[in-house]
Amino acid sequence: MHDFTKTLAPSPFYDRIVAQSQTQNWAHWNGYQTPRVVDTVASEYFAVRSSCSVMDLTPMEKYRITGPDAKAFLNRLVVRDVSKLKPGRVTYVVWCNDEGKVIDDGTVFHLSEGVYRLCAQHHQLDWLRLSSIGFDVSIELETHDVAALSVQGPTSYSVLTEAGISGLETVKPFDIVHTQLDGFDITVSRTGFTGDLGYELWTEPENALALWDAIFEVKKRGLYDIRLIGLDALEMVRIEAGFIMPGWDFNTAETVIRDGYDRTPYELDLGWLVNLNKPYFTGKRALAAANKQPLKRKMVKLILDGNKVPSGSFIFDRKDGKNIGAVMAHSWSPILKRAIAYADIELINGQVPKEVSVEIYYQKELAWKLHWARAEVTDKPFWTPKRRSITPPDAY
Amino acid sequence: MTKNLSAIVIGGGHNGLVCATYLASSGVKTTLLEARETLGGGLSKQTLRDGTAVPGLIQTHHSLNDKIARELKLQSTPCEPLPTTLLSTSGEHITLMGDKVSGAGVSARDISEYRAFREEYLSYGKALKSLMLNTPPRLKHFDWSDKTVFAKLGLDLRFGLGKAGLNEFLRVAGMNLFDVLEERFSSELLKGGIAADALFGNHAGPKTPTTVLPMLMRLFQETGSTASRQVAQVDNLAGQLAEAAKSAGVEIKTSTTVHSVVMDNDKPTGVMLENGDILNADIIVSNADAKTTFLKLVGARNLDGMFTHRVTKTRTNGDVAKFFATFDATPKFTNLSQNASSGRFLVAPTLMYVERAFNHCKYGEFSEAPVLDIHLTTLDNGKSLLSANAMFAPYNLKQGWEAGRAAFEDKILDILSLYAPGIASQVACRELWSPTDIEKSFHIEGGHWHHGEMAIDQSFMMRPVPGAGQYGTPVPGLYLCGAAAHPGGDITGLPGRNAAKQILADLKGRR
Structure with missing residues (x-):
């Protein structure tokens, strides 16, 4: 357990992160001091898309779920059927409250037979505990007991192989392998929050610095560029990849105050996760009922015309038309050379519109200007390179 | 509409019998399953270790609401009002009988005040009638029938009590018994007796906030019938209710323990007995307490997480x-x-x-x-x-x-x-x-008289928990009809009757 009397705790990688930070620009993430920007956002962004990025993943909420009913517990918790998730596999999940409104999202790691790790965006111990009533299951918060690094980018496979981690050539997306590096145990999963080729590495905190050094040794040897990245660059790549952030892109169910401001998976375009044919899970009856009703609103992806970024923009059915929603997350996508956004919009006549108008306020020489941008609605991730999914990955 | 439909009532306590009788009278093929050898739950006769036959858990009670007795066509038994004697170590006992108080040590002022107190508080109890005799209105998504109950309650309170009466009702309804009784009476013995009578079965003392409420709920019963009466003298209410159920066509099986509610596709289709037999029905009605019903019979695996948590957190330990x-x-x-x-x-x-x-x-x-x-x-x-x-x-000694x-x-x-x-x-x-014995012998989680504390946060539309406060539960086709449901415990038959009314309304497609 880390000491919660300290406002921001250092992660096991803290010494190395501080040494690399050019900006000392920090954010707090789940109680840890986390870099917002290490050097420049642009160089960090391109590390993910063009070479190799490293990010400290330790602050992410992690729970170890074990016991005879671990599988049944997880399957009752989440909307997706995870009963067939094999040991050594990972899957993306969301979970809902009784009313079928999304509480949080995360990933379930089936580490070994009957041993699971649940990663979550927000603290979930209370929800997991109350969901465990009637199940013979043990739920341990292990956020502070596991050091984790995310290594992402086209050269991540080559970098990790050079660092001494062998066997990655057969690791498929969402696979987990348990291996060794310099005599200590590490777990490697081919997962990430960037939509690119990438891996997440998990180990005991005492091995954290050795793991770090083994990776950055590859850079020292002059083989590959490797860059530590911060949250700002991550925000850009995760939007490109089509990943949503509970609590930022939409209200999480157990924190929302007013009725109707929380969202079902259907409204978040996550209906594909909901399995109404599996045994009962929290929110199933509500979701089955919601599924019979026509959808009223949806989180959609927008690709905008022009170079203006739709910060805090309202969405209209057409220029000066009806306000149908607002932008929830946005970014300039350097790799697409387009402005992209997620918007929470009402459907028009029960249909997702093919295009919408975005009212963008921007500054020119500090003077505020209004710009109407046409935006195309897309249902695919903005960025899905082939290298993300091919096995073995290309060695660069 | 209700023809060819079947219901299983789990538990043959008095509310289960009442509910089953109403259902069967309306043409629902009703089977009642009771784990014990005898019907009536707390009302059924028991045998002590030495073989002495005794009245069971309940020794005295107010008679059933007249409306229910009439609707169920119970034989009316002459019922002797039973005086309550408040014992004093000095020998200066006080006797309460209806609105009268007598005893050597009672002042003339207390005598007249007691009469006024009874009249006033009985009127408060009576004003709750539309709430007690109906499904409690929902606070969220409420429809026409919810509004009607609210409106009736409002009218009864405003015009039934009058302006001054309503003011006083609103003043005392959230108070504790200690303050209210201190305001009105001088005799310590009288105050102690009134408080004890109101508090029995609850985890509360006279100074516990909102303890006037359980007293009002109990007084409501007196407004619908005559007075407290003795079980032993009444030609057993349990037997009468069982007879009424049988003549309405209820199939009754005693010594039949339900193991679980059988679920198919998230809907209850019947029950599985301890012996493994499965009985099917369209509607399952549980006279058991909420924890037994949801956590044991239905199981967390068939329920939502927060709902399960709420049920677990209800206060059900008997005292x-x-x-x-x-x-x-x-x-x-x-x-x-x-x-x-x-x-x-x-x-x-x-x-x-x-x-x-x-x-x-x-x-x-x-x-x-x-x-x-x-x-x-x-x-x-x-x-x-x-x-x-x-x-x-x-319970947790x-x-x-x-x-x-x-x-x-x-x-x-x-x-x-x-x-x-x-x-x-x-x-x-x-x-x-002990409450642990009561739990085991009467199949009541926590051994609580009322299947759960009758405090304001576990009453009305929040009884036993929000989401199951209108007899229906989150599991479509599963209902509660016992003391765990509104308006709660004591021998009233109201939860059983109200539940049956709600079930029949649902079957007819209303609400």
């Missing part, structure tokens, strides 16, 4: 133990005539006595000086039976009830000896049922 003692000769209470020493007696000499008795149970101890609700009868064999509800006797049982029996006899000197040495046989 009342049942004490029996038999005597070869009628025990003699100080200053009570032979004639009067068969009846109902309360040991609650002051408000603070009751409050101090309650203090112990907050810390897992039984009361040093318990509050007693005593009933004396003569058995067929000529022996005398004393049965007493003794509070406070916490620190030392456990196996270790604590004899000590609490002694405490009860110590207190009884203050009013009937020498009584302890005359006991032929004694027996105590």
Whole structure:
């Protein structure tokens, strides 16, 4: 357990992160001091898309779920059927409250037979505990007991192989392998929050610095560029990849105050996760009922015309038309050379519109200007390179 | 509309019998399953270790609401109103009978005040009628029927009570008994007795906030019938209800324990018995408490997470133990005539006595000086039976009830000896049922009289929990009809009746 009397705790990688930070620009993430920007956002962004990025993943909420009913517990918790998730596999999940409104999202790691790790965006111990009533299951918060690094980018496979981690050539997306590096145990999963080729590495905190050094040794040897990245660059790549952030892109169910401001998976375009044919899970009856009703609103992806970024923009059915929603997350996508956004919009006549108008306020020489941008609605991730999914990955 | 539909009622307590009778009368093919050998739950007769047949958990109760008795066509039995004697160590006992209070130590002011108090509080109880006799209105997504109940309640309160009455009702409804009784009466014995009578079955002392509410709920019962009456003298209510159920066409199976509710595609299709047999029905109605119903019979795996949590967190630990003692000769209470020493007696000499008795149970101890609700009868064999509800006797007794049982029996006899000197040495046989015994023997989680605390946060549309406060539950086709449902415990038949009305309305496609 880390000491919660300290406002921001250092992660096991803290010494190395501080040494690399050019900006000392920090954010707090789940109680840890986390870099917002290490050097420049642009160089960090391109590390993910063009070479190799490293990010400290330790602050992410992690729970170890074990016991005879671990599988049944997880399957009752989440909307997706995870009963067939094999040991050594990972899957993306969301979970809902009784009313079928999304509480949080995360990933379930089936580490070994009957041993699971649940990663979550927000603290979930209370929800997991109350969901465990009637199940013979043990739920341990292990956020502070596991050091984790995310290594992402086209050269991540080559970098990790050079660092001494062998066997990655057969690791498929969402696979987990348990291996060794310099005599200590590490777990490697081919997962990430960037939509690119990438891996997440998990180990005991005492091995954290050795793991770090083994990776950055590859850079020292002059083989590959490797860059530590911060949250700002991550925000850009995760939007490109089509990943949503509970609590930022939409209200999480157990924190929302007013009725109707929380969202079902259907409204978040996550209906594909909901399995109404599996045994009962929290929110199933509500979701089955919601599924019979026509959808009223949806989180959609927008690709905008022009170079203006739709910060805090309202969405209209057409220029000066009806306000149908607002932008929830946005970014300039350097790799697409387009402005992209997620918007929470009402459907028009029960249909997702093919295009919408975005009212963008921007500054020119500090003077505020209004710009109407046409935006195309897309249902695919903005960025899905082939290298993300091919096995073995290309060695660069 | 209800033809060819079938229902299974789990549990043959009085509410289960009432509900089953209503359903069967409306043409629903109804089967009632009772785990015990006898029907009536707490009303059914029991046998002590020495073989003495005794009235069961319930020794005295108000008669069923007249409306229910009429609707179920119960044979009307002449019912003798039973006086309640508040015992005093000085021998200056007070007797309560209807609106009258009498006794050597009672002032003329207390006598007239008691009459006024009864009139006033009975009118408050009566004003709750539309709430008590209906499905409690939902607070969220409410429809026409919810609005109607709210409107009726509002009108009854405003025009039934008048402006001054409504003001006073709103002032006292959220108060505690201690403050209300201190305002009105001077006799400590009278105040203690009224408080004890209102509090029995609840985890509360006179100073516990909102304790006027359980008193009003109890007084409501008196507005629909005559008075407190003796179970033994009534030609057994349980038997009458069972007869009514049978003549309505209910198929009754006793000694039949339900293991679980059978679910198919997230809907209940029937029940599985302990022996593995499966009985199918369209509607499943549970007379069991909420924890038994949801956590044991349905199971968390068929329920939502937060709902399960809410059920788990309801306060259902009982605080009342049942004490029996038999005597070869009628025990003699100080200053009570032979004639009067068969009846109902309360040991609650002051408000603070009751409050101090309650203090112990907050810390897992039984009361040093318990509050007693005593009933004396003569058995067929000529022996005398004393049965007493003794509070406070916490379900989670620190030392456990196996270790604590004899000590609490002694405490009860110590207190009884203050009013009937020498009584302890005359006991032929004694027996105590702790809340843990009651839990086991009557299949009530926590051994709670009312299947859960009758506090404001577990009452009305929040009884037993939000989401199951209108008899229906999150599981479509599964209903609650027992004391865990509105308006709660005591022998009223109201949860059973209201549940049946709701089920029939749902079957007809309303709501």
